[in-house]
Amino acid sequence: MHASRSEHAVPPIEIDTLVPCAPDAAFDYFTRDIGRWWPLARYSCSQEHAASVQFDDGKLVETDRDGKRYEWGEVLAWERGRRLALTWHPGTPPEDALIVTVTFDAAGDGTRVKLVHSGWERLGAKAADARASYAGGWPTVLGRLYKDYCEGAK
Amino acid sequence: MAYHSTMRGRRAKGEANVRPLLAALGDPTRQDIIEQLRGGARTVGELSALLPVSRPAVSQHLKVLREAGAVIETRQGARHYFALDANALDGLRGYFERMWQEALLSFATYVKEAERARKSK
Numbered sequence A: 001m002h003a004s005r006s007e008h009a010v011p012p013i014e015i016d017t018l019v020p021c022a023p024d025a026a027f028d029y030f031t032r033d034i035g036r037w038w039p040l041a042r043y044s045c046s047q048e049h050a051a052s053v054q055f056d057d058g059k060l061v062e063t064d065r066d067g068k069r070y071e072w073g074e075v076l077a078w079e080r081g082r083r084l085a086l087t088w089h090p091g092t093p094p095e096d097a098l099i100v101t102v103t104f105d106a107a108g109d110g111t112r113v114k115l116v117h118s119g120w121e122r123l124g125a126k127a128a129d130a131r132a133s134y135a136g137g138w139p140t141v142l143g144r145l146y147k148d149y150c151e152g153a154k
Numbered sequence B: 001m002a003y004h005s006t007m008r009g010r011r012a013k014g015e016a017n018v019r020p021l022l023a024a025l026g027d028p029t030r031q032d033i034i035e036q037l038r039g040g041a042r043t044v045g046e047l048s049a050l051l052p053v054s055r056p057a058v059s060q061h062l063k064v065l066r067e068a069g070a071v072i073e074t075r076q077g078a079r080h081y082f083a084l085d086a087n088a089l090d091g092l093r094g095y096f097e098r099m100w101q102e103a104l105l106s107f108a109t110y111v112k113e114a115e116r117a118r119k120s121k
Helices: A023-031 A120-125 A130-135 A138-145 B005-010 B019-024 B028-037 B044-050 B055-067 B087-119
Strands: A013-019 A050-056 A059-064 A069-079 A083-088 A098-107 A110-118 B071-076 B079-084
Touching (some): A023 A083, B019 B055, B044 B055, B055 B071, B055 B079
Antiparallel strands (some): A013 A110, A050 A059, A069 A083, B071 B079
16 A cells, blocks of 8 residues: 655656857856846745845845845855756755756857756655655655745745 | 745646645644654554544544645555655646746746847847
């Protein structure tokens, strides 16, 4: 009766897009200008109260109209024109963060921007209890990472 | 991130709505039940003995968790067991997948407009 699916059955999310500029420019648009293109009203902690999102002092931070800050993640790698990596834990402590990596590769006159959201298996690995392995990592993801998930949005 | 209200009508057929799941797991007692179920399937009586919660209260919490898709119920003879539904993680992953798809689409549109503006200067 136990589900046989393990945490390894949850693959990383991989998405890419092609943009009409050089890798350095794509990197700058992605990082410096994130507040200008991120769909903030739909994907944010404070939703309709969200004012901005930006990289600030090694962290990606959302700010609402009252000035309250919601940390989405911490920068792990910042290689202009090549690679950006950050932890992903909107609204919660960083201990169970997932990992987001964005790579920038020249493709003709443009840049292939590829995003990988991984670390699900890492969450599973945190469940040290071997008996729990069948359940994959999701109780940790949901029960802890999302425990106080974006309180302002409830 | 919680679903924005405008997302409700946009869900494609077959997509799980993770909002009830996140809402169901916002309760401390239900988090305790989830923690217990990480060790394997349990009956209402077992959970009630393991937690400082009455059997009717455990049943009520399990009902919420089951309806949210967090927990599945199975029968072995006369006993009803409750276990974690491993598919719930897939629902959450699907939510993030849609988020990144929309975000990258928005990014690509932004770059196109920014480059057009830059070149026309």
